Amino acid sequence: MTTRTTPDPAPAFPASGTTRPTVADRVEQGRSWRRTAPLDTLGDWSPAPDRLDPVSVLGAQDASRVPELVPIRYGRMSASPFAFYRGSAAVMAADLATLPRTAGVTQLCGDAHVANFGVYAAADRSLVFDINDFDETLPGPFEWDVLRLAASLVLAARDRGFERSVARDAARAAARAYRLATVDLARQRNLDVWYARVDEDRIMRAVDAAKAGKRAHRTAASTFDKARGRTSLRAAEKLTELVDGRLRFREAPPLISREPLSALDREQADTLFESYRSTLDDPLRRLLDRFEPVDAARKVVGVGSVGTRAYVLLLAGRDDDDPLILQLKQAQASVLEKHLGASEYGHSGQRVVNGQRYAQAASDILLGWVTGPGGFDFYVRQLHDMKGSIDLARVRRRGLVTLASLCGSTLARAHARSGDAVAVAAYLGHDTDDDAFDKAVGRFARRYADQAESDAARLDDAIRSGDVEAVTGV
Structure with missing residues (x-):
């Protein structure tokens, strides 16, 4: 495992006027990433010996916040390991930085957990499904977003009491959908990639095609109906x-x-x-x-x-x-x-x-x-522009796997707008049966979900001891 002790220089997108690389050049570049960041290493994460205390990492963020509201933050984060994970992007960023990384530059969401995907109104008032939180956005290695999404799906599955196999399938489904969508996007014209979006009809077709059941269909339809009323x-x-x-x-x-x-x-x-x-x-x-x-x-x-x-x-x-x-x-x-x-x-x-x-x-x-x-x-x-989120409390087993695939393909489309889908596709592998990436992401997701649960327990201990003040039910 490679540990980075100092930040790299800020990544930059290619400047205008530079020589445009050929598709073959970009494919070779993506393949070269496997030498510095082999696919298997994505799943090999383990906490560094000098890993910082997660409560200390969170506490360092308190200085710039409104003091009387900080206890509400901790109260909300203490609700469950999944809730903790939603509020601990800083903790995970430090952990991801210990992994070898690909050299490409993509505009990251920075906090691509499953609850940060939802629906909202486009300018033409049609409803689209996309990432909806960008507080942590920054250019960086595409896999950081994929790994955060996958781990969130394992935690969401555990939060619902689903079997380990459901959590595994959801994490792998997100990675597989990301991989296949990226390969498809790599073959498309630039403007087609830019115009691509996931609308209401496409989602309903995906839910029905997945045979997730009538409940999943009703849940998806209800999400859109509620969003239309949020004006x-x-x-x-x-x-x-x-x-x-x-x-x-x-x-x-x-x-x-x-x-x-x-x-x-x-x-x-x-x-x-x-x-x-x-x-x-x-x-x-x-x-x-x-x-x-x-x-x-x-x-x-x-x-x-x-x-x-x-x-x-x-x-x-x-x-x-x-x-x-x-x-x-x-x-x-x-x-x-x-x-x-x-x-x-x-x-x-x-x-x-x-x-x-x-x-x-x-x-x-x-x-x-x-x-x-x-x-x-x-x-x-x-504040409200027909925004709606998926009610994870209503999503069932097959529905979660379907949602995972939808989030994975949506994330790939978001990344392809700023990153190099051709290079990323070459890194992931063009063979649709090559599931090395999916399995590696799945392994990481399970391991990191275990760590997030341990970190959440650490916060609970700090609250009980009085080291951290928390206000619940607000």
Whole structure:
């Protein structure tokens, strides 16, 4: 096992104007990666002798977070090993850095666990399935995302009490789908790869073809139906109230509170809003000109994100039936930067937005970034834009394996937009029966899920001893 003690220089995509390599050159490059990062080594991970205490790694992130919200983060992470895993991307990044790695550069999600895949509305209002969280996005070796996805599937299977064989099959299915999709994408024209996306019809066909059963079909259909109902209007009905003839956010501290922004005067708010607008294209700036900011509040979100600063901004359109709610979410340095080098972007919000645009087949039209209250970096998006997630509590055995395949092929499509699918396909092997990659990823997923369970128990011990404060049920 190779251990890296210092981060490599920040990876960079090929500069424009450089000589374009031939397909044969790219195939040879991918094959050469097997010499420095053999497929089998992907499954050979074991914790390094000098591995840092996971609770210490998490604690190092607390310094930049809102102190009174940190206990909520730990409370949510302590719910299960899978919940712990969702919030411990920094821990896994350090572990992945000890593995030999491929030399290619792909725009990574950075936190590609199964719960970070879902549906949302494209600009044409059709629903698509894609990765939906890019807080940790950074260019790096493609396999890091695949390994994080696979381990999350094992933990999700264990969380449901499924047999070991289901966990194994799900992890391998994700790897196999990634491999086969990459081989297919490597043969496609560049624009075809860029335009490719997974829409509602394709998902329903995949569910039916997998013969996952009527329950799986209903679960998938329900996910889309719920997503269609998650609009700004519905969010406004749930989160706001009418006071003195004006809409404002309904407080529910500590999850929703207007107090942290009460000192932000209108001039400051207008300056921040204008700064955000400047990151959008002109037509979208004109669209936002038709809305007026009327209120703002702090809103706690996520699991691992809890404690970072996140706000919601209420805008009024033509009347009270035309609200728009934007979310401002704090962006910090990616947890991958310590191991892969600093981002090329000086603003972490810009890093998140551009990484998302690289990877997603269709992105929120109002994605932007801003330096917000306190001088912190933020990215901005719509709070609800027909977003929906898979309810893992309802997914059955065969359905989880089907979902794993869908996530694997979706991740391959996301990577092919920025990475070199030809080289990656050559590394993985063009023979569809060559399952060395699938088996190696499966071995890693099982081993790392064991480690995540041990790490989660370590957090539980720290909470019981009083070394870590946790608030549950919030």
